[in-house]
Amino acid sequence: MPELPEVEIIVRGLRGPLVGRTFTGVTVRWPNSVKTPVPELQATLPGQTIEQITRRAKYLWFHLSGGDSLFLHLKMSGDLLVLPVTEPDDPHVRTIFDLDNDHQLRFKDTRKFGRVYLVRNPNAVIGRLGPEPLADDFLPADFAALFARRRGRLKPLLLNQKFIAGIGNIYADESCFAAGLDPRRTADTLSADDLGRLYHAIRQALTAGIVHKGASLDSVYRGGEFQNHFRVYGRTGQPCLRCGAEIQRVVLGGRSTHFCSTCQR
Numbered sequence: 001m002p003e004l005p006e007v008e009i010i011v012r013g014l015r016g017p018l019v020g021r022t023f024t025g026v027t028v029r030w031p032n033s034v035k036t037p038v039p040e041l042q043a044t045l046p047g048q049t050i051e052q053i054t055r056r057a058k059y060l061w062f063h064l065s066g067g068d069s070l071f072l073h074l075k076m077s078g079d080l081l082v083l084p085v086t087e088p089d090d091p092h093v094r095t096i097f098d099l100d101n102d103h104q105l106r107f108k109d110t111r112k113f114g115r116v117y118l119v120r121n122p123n124a125v126i127g128r129l130g131p132e133p134l135a136d137d138f139l140p141a142d143f144a145a146l147f148a149r150r151r152g153r154l155k156p157l158l159l160n161q162k163f164i165a166g167i168g169n170i171y172a173d174e175s176c177f178a179a180g181l182d183p184r185r186t187a188d189t190l191s192a193d194d195l196g197r198l199y200h201a202i203r204q205a206l207t208a209g210i211v212h213k214g215a216s217l218d219s220v221y222r223g224g225e226f227q228n229h230f231r232v233y234g235r236t237g238q239p240c241l242r243c244g245a246e247i248q249r250v251v252l253g254g255r256s257t258h259f260c261s262t263c264q265r
């Protein structure tokens with residue numbers, strides 16, 4: 001699943017071909033993925049121009065000239081393709097957005113967990129998300145304040161999008177390693193010093209992910225090379241790059257978690 005860095009790279013790549021284009025139609029082949037009534041989507045979207053594309057957490061946010069917001073969430077296997085209308089179709093394309101230049105934005109999604117929303121008020125989709133970890137005004141004190149009165153385990157908290165936005169399994173594991181924190185720790189045991197290290201570790205891991213154009217772990221997300229820089233994620237049984245001990249794997253909150261039990265306390 002793409003996390004914050006991967007979605008950020010996708011957004012940056014779509015601005016060139018899409019900002020300034022106007023939607024002329026939309027075809028929905030898998031209605032379950034569209035969280036706006038399809039007749040409403042088809043009546044409201046055409047004629048609106050894409051003024052900007054940004055990211056909030058793992059959502060792509062299309063700011064439209066009519067004042068509406070189109071949100072796309074890629075979930076497990078979503079992929080966005082901008083192609084000429086003459087390009088051959090693909091059976092895994094679930095939604096087709098027609099553009100005013102004989103191209104289409106095709107939302108391909110093998111596993112069908114991806115989502116499409118067209119809303120007037122963006123908060124209907126993104127209103128309950130936690131803070132953006134890379135925002136300029138997100139300070140160490142803001143991060144520490146999130147942990148007040150929390151008792152859950154560290155790793156599931158970092159994955160909770162209402163707690164903090166955009167972090168998934170890869171960047172949570174890499175951040176805990178860089179901060180020297182056992183992902184099984186409970187929030188109420190973390191000291192101010194622990195939280196300070198974790199704040200910087202998260203921002204450094206996400207920034208490194210963006211610099212390396214994201215992690216490419218399957219055929220869906222292409223072109224990134226952050227997978228060559230993982231220090232714990234997916235390295236079960238291999239030696240820790242810091243101390244040489246074997247990297248451990250446990251399941252925490254239903255998710256594979258990789259860590260060094262010597263370096264992470």
Ligand SMILES: [Zn+2]
Pocket residue numbers: 240241242243244245260261262263264
């Ligand atoms: Zn180690």
